[in-house]
Amino acid sequence: MYIPGMLDDVHGQQLADEVIGRMQDIRIPELGGRVIHVSMGASFHRKDDLDFERLYRQADSAMYQSKKIVGSSIVFYK
Helix, strand or coil: CCCCCCCCHHHHHHHHHHHHHHHHCCCCHHHCCCCCCCEEEECCCCCCCCCHHHHHHHHHHHHHHHCCCCCCEEEECC
C-alpha cells in the first residue's frame, strides 16, 4: 500500500493493528474455523528521496521477514 502522510512506524503500527483486527474478524466457512493471517512489510521515504523501486524492494524485504513470524505481523524496513 502507498499511504501518503504515513511518516513513522508508530502510525504504521496503528494502521497495521487495524488491518489485522479487521482481517481476524473475517469468517469464511470453507476455512473450517481457521483464522486469516496477514504478513506486511513497510518502508518510509524522506521528503527529498522518493525512489519507488527502492521503497518497493525495502517493503518487500520487510514483508518476507514478517512471514517468518507466526501469526499476523508487520515489519518495518530499517
